[in-house]
Amino acid sequence: MILARLEGVSGLRERKKRETREALMTAALRLALERGLDHVRVEDIAAAAGVSPRTYNNYFASKYEAIAARHTDRVRGAVAALRARPATEPFWDALTEALTEPWARHAGEGCAAPGPELLASIRMLSTEPALRAEALRVALAADGELTAAVAERTGTDPARDLYPSLVAAAATAAVQAAVGHWLRADPPVPLVPLLREALRQLAAGLPAPLRPEET
Template sequence: MGTEDGERVGLRERKKQETRIALSWAAIRLAVERGLENVRVEDIAAEVGVSPRTFNNYFSSKGEAIAARHLDRARWIAAELRAQPASKPLWEAITDAALARFALGQEGDGKHTPDQQWVAGLRLMLAEPALQGEFFKAGAIAEAELAAAVAERTGTDVTHDLYPRLVAGAVGAAIAVVMEQWMRADPPVPIMALLSDALRQLAAGLPVP
């Protein structure tokens, strides 16, 4: 493939990713504004200026579209872990990967989407029974990807060894606890501080306080 063809493919993939992100944010925004039951796939598609058929090319339901932002954040941590130097100790690499992705998320989706939209979507997923299944399904997919990254880094087998899946499950649980505490904190607490503390405690083996 020539350089020009590669650029065209790269541009096409970037446009697809932008459309996917836009549909997910639209689903969150409309569900928060109107209530989940009052939002149709047609409404989400119209908000982004695409057809319902295009929506269905990306997501099988409005719940999946809402959960996509959570899934993408979690997947990015696995990708970031793979990018960490091989010489860096595992838990240091995991912590740096998680903090890097959450720090990026503070600026929204790259188009200045305020993080409050993600917070609102997260509240919606945790409170709405119809969305909780999508939230947990997204978490399971993300944990599997993180486990694969941990296995690569530690020379373990994701199918036969407990270790990579235990690590991924612990990290997923830590992130979930941090997000719930962050949303309920009064006065507000910086999410980066909570996440750093949670992963530090995991790395230390969760010693009794």
């Protein structure tokens, strides 16, 4: 009984932390879009989320980190998903499912057009120098986490073998290319099939497409 009660309290505490983090990320993006990034302070974000600046600092080190956090979460979600895939599943199938899962959850499995919040956050990440620097920092850290997960999955050693680092870098680039294509597509196309196709081509060794006269 006592153990169950303690587990309930712990679960409630973790849920509260997730809700606070989500509120801070949402407030940071909303205020940046409304006022411009240069006119948003940490104190403003904390107030909009209903917490103190001290609480804010328990979650994020800067306003840039709060705005880039969704990207961080997607990468970490993919790493966790890869580690949770069945051990008997073929490697590239497992990697494809793991990398598409966070995007499918955020953008929607059949979503053709980017949602306004997602589109705004990605555009902001790609145009604001400070956010681009934060996104690069996140990407470098994420590559290391994905490399470790790939190494575990394939029984390789990232300190000795090139394969896990190469796969992580190439797969990350494939996802970025697919997302970029999705953002530019006119008419809109669904994201998840694009992600799957990009990773399928990568797994196949990126064969050159047939020319019209060869089809």
